[in-house]
Amino acid sequence: MDEIVCFTILGEKKEYKKGTKFADIAKEYQKEYKDDIVLVSLDNRLSELFKPAEKGGNLSFVTTGDTAGRKAYRRSVTLMMQKAVHHILGNDNSRVRVCHCISQAYYCELVNYGKPGEKFVEALKEEMRRMVEKEIPIMKDTLTTDDAVKLFHDLGMTDKERLFRYRRSSRVNIYSLDNYIDYFYGFMVPNTSYLKYFDVQIYGNGFVLMFPNENTKEVADFTPSAKHFETLKESSKWGQTMGIGTVGALNDAIASGRMQEIIMVQEALMEQRIGQLANQIKNAGSKKFVMIAGPSSSGKTTFSHRLSIQLSALGLKPHPLSLDNYYIDRTLCPRDAEGNFDFECLEALDVQKFNLDMCDLLAGKTVDMPTFNFKTGKREYKDRLMTLGDNDILVIEGIHGLNDKLSHTLPSESKFKIFISALTQINIDEHNYLPTTDGRLIRRIVRDARTRNTTAEETIAMWRSVRRGEEKYIFPFQESADVMFNSGLIYELAVLKAYAEPLLFHIDKDSKEYIEAKRLLKFLDYLLPVPSEDIAKNSIIREFIGGSMFNV
Numbered sequence: 001m002d003e004i005v006c007f008t009i010l011g012e013k014k015e016y017k018k019g020t021k022f023a024d025i026a027k028e029y030q031k032e033y034k035d036d037i038v039l040v041s042l043d044n045r046l047s048e049l050f051k052p053a054e055k056g057g058n059l060s061f062v063t064t065g066d067t068a069g070r071k072a073y074r075r076s077v078t079l080m081m082q083k084a085v086h087h088i089l090g091n092d093n094s095r096v097r098v099c100h101c102i103s104q105a106y107y108c109e110l111v112n113y114g115k116p117g118e119k120f121v122e123a124l125k126e127e128m129r130r131m132v133e134k135e136i137p138i139m140k141d142t143l144t145t146d147d148a149v150k151l152f153h154d155l156g157m158t159d160k161e162r163l164f165r166y167r168r169s170s171r172v173n174i175y176s177l178d179n180y181i182d183y184f185y186g187f188m189v190p191n192t193s194y195l196k197y198f199d200v201q202i203y204g205n206g207f208v209l210m211f212p213n214e215n216t217k218e219v220a221d222f223t224p225s226a227k228h229f230e231t232l233k234e235s236s237k238w239g240q241t242m243g244i245g246t247v248g249a250l251n252d253a254i255a256s257g258r259m260q261e262i263i264m265v266q267e268a269l270m271e272q273r274i275g276q277l278a279n280q281i282k283n284a285g286s287k288k289f290v291m292i293a294g295p296s297s298s299g300k301t302t303f304s305h306r307l308s309i310q311l312s313a314l315g316l317k318p319h320p321l322s323l324d325n326y327y328i329d330r331t332l333c334p335r336d337a338e339g340n341f342d343f344e345c346l347e348a349l350d351v352q353k354f355n356l357d358m359c360d361l362l363a364g365k366t367v368d369m370p371t372f373n374f375k376t377g378k379r380e381y382k383d384r385l386m387t388l389g390d391n392d393i394l395v396i397e398g399i400h401g402l403n404d405k406l407s408h409t410l411p412s413e414s415k416f417k418i419f420i421s422a423l424t425q426i427n428i429d430e431h432n433y434l435p436t437t438d439g440r441l442i443r444r445i446v447r448d449a450r451t452r453n454t455t456a457e458e459t460i461a462m463w464r465s466v467r468r469g470e471e472k473y474i475f476p477f478q479e480s481a482d483v484m485f486n487s488g489l490i491y492e493l494a495v496l497k498a499y500a501e502p503l504l505f506h507i508d509k510d511s512k513e514y515i516e517a518k519r520l521l522k523f524l525d526y527l528l529p530v531p532s533e534d535i536a537k538n539s540i541i542r543e544f545i546g547g548s549m550f551n552v
Contacts, residue, residue, distance in 0.1 A: 006056040016053055023049035023190050026061055035063035035216045038072050038189045044514055048140070050190040064216040067464070068187075068515060074211050076138060076189045077198050078106065081209050082431060083180040084127040088120070089113065097430045099206070100232045104213045104220040106433065107229070109206035116207055124207075125200050131178075135193040139176045148172035148183070155181065159429040162248025166255075168525055185432045185523065204229065225475075227484045232423055235486050238269070239425040244490055247428050247526050254494060254528040263534055266490055270540070271306070277418070277483060278310035281393075284482075287416040288362060289394050290318075293401035293477065294420035295470040297443040299487040299540035303420055304397040305550045306538060317391045323398025323406075325370050326354045330377030336465075344469035346400050350379075355409040361388045362414060399469075402477035419481035422488040428526065437467065439493060442520065446499040447544040456503035460513040492541050494530040499545055 003018040009029065016025060026037040026049055039062035040047050046068060062069040078098060085096040094113040098106050110116055116124075143151065145167045151174070152160040160183050164172060174183050177192070189195065199210040199219045213220040236245070242262065244250050253262055281287055290307070294300050301322070308318035326349045327333070336342040357367045369384040388394070400406045402417050422443065424434045441463055448454035478484065501524055507517040532545055542548035 007059040019052045035065035037061045038069045083177045103224045105208040105210040131192045137191045166251045231484045235425040288414045291401035292397040292418045297440040300397045301552045302540045302543040320395045327372045417481045419478045420485045423486045425490045443544045
């Protein structure tokens with residue numbers, strides 16, 4: 001008699017023969033979902049569809065409309081692209097490198113090949129479409145870590161060889177597609193028939209692999225930010241110059257005792273760039289308002305203080321100002337679709353009062369500057385009188401700083417706009433890029449636990465809402481910036497590791513945020529730790545781990 005396993009699915013009890021593949025169960029329920037099912041969650045633990053059902057529990061489906069499902073889809077398309085490139089180029093020394101994520105696409109370059117042309121791109125798309133039609137299985141195998149190191153050494157994938165030398169786990173999961181073998185940081189779909197929606201387009205010195213976004217069955221438009229792309233390239237170039245382009249290379253540097261030197265060089269480079277920026281502002285002339293904006297955990301506050309110091313060294317009199325002080329009273333704050341206060345919308349600020357004060361300052365008048373009391377939820381005035389002289393300049397920091405609707409009455413020639421973000425300078429390996437959003441999320445988890453007594457679970461739970469606000473209120477204005485500044489530090493994740501891991505381990509396995517916490521812990525496990533003692537008190541990373549010389 002066949003052994004039975006029992007699941008609770010969409011509130012109903014269902015029985016299946018033990019060994020039934022999750023893919024077969026998913027087909028039965030696909031009609032209930034508008035987006036394609038690509039993974040399952042059994043008792044709050046992700047599992048791939050090719051896995052057999054061995055035990056019962058609460059079973060739910062993960063689609064390409066979910067964060068984990070979208071990542072699995074993109075990861076699988078990337079493997080298919082790599083296999084297609086390998087097929088086209090043959091077994092010579094050429095290969096593809098996945099460099100960055102830009103505008104819902106992955107920017108890739110061909111190593112030892114040069115810039116691809118239209119003929120190559122068309123051949124790549126044709127080969128990928130052929131693979132989709134053939135429904136080629138994506139196979140998973142588990143090796144010992146030692147065997148994985150040897151395998152990738154033999155395959156010439158030295159980046160992965162270095163990565164696994166520092167792997168604490170004794171086992172490594174690898175994937176293969178039609179005999180093409182690679183490692184990926186996360187789960188995959190069962191076969192290539194799931195991967196219908198993609199496109200490839202020449203960009204820069206390489207190409208972009210394009211995916212769907214909110215509409216999961218249509219490839220999203222590719223609308224890149226040229227300044228963002230150039231900043232990413234510049235950051236990666238510096239990492240490669242230092243010989244630290246991947247996590248494995250960073251671990252090599254840590255293990256060899258080079259980190260004190262690397263920290264000093266990285267911090268010196270950032271100070272040099274801030275100094276150059278201060279010179280640019282001074283030489284621009286007639287600038288009275290430096291407007292700084294960027295997404296969450298970009299280090300805006302520390303950056304504004306460090307920029308102010310450099311401006312002071314040039315003979316100017318900077319005054320850091322947070323736009324938070326112009327919040328309207330909390331009782332009047334707009335609410336979002338879920339009924340929560342929407343502190344990130346422009347309407348949460350008293351735009352009229354801000355413009356009145358700034359215009360008065362520009363006209364040489366004395367203004368009593370407000371302070372927002374976050375405990376009472378009200379704006380207060382405490383005789384913080386300010387008058388702008390010839391050498392005075394306001395350094396204004398806040399998420400709406402680049403939106404001209406905020407400062408619509410100020411002359412454009414009086415404003416200097418800076419977009420700041422923490423852009424990652426290293427990747428996990430050549431085929432697993434490190435998302436900028438992951439670095440910022442880890443920064444925020446550490447900072448919020450220290451300064452706001454917020455748990456990692458609470459921070460992860462609100463992150464999706466934070467990201468929606470960024471996409472709506474911040475990123476659309478980044479191209480209007482005069483300068484884009486990268487606040488990411490090549491060593492920072494190795495420092496944040498010791499602070500973030502205990503907070504993430506505290507999340508209970510039954511929590512909705514456990515899956516994301518487990519993913520972040522798996523990533524942090526790749527990194528060797530770096531102590532924080534040698535980090536300067538004015539470093540941007542101090543804004544998150546504590547010990548800053550600034551009031552942040």
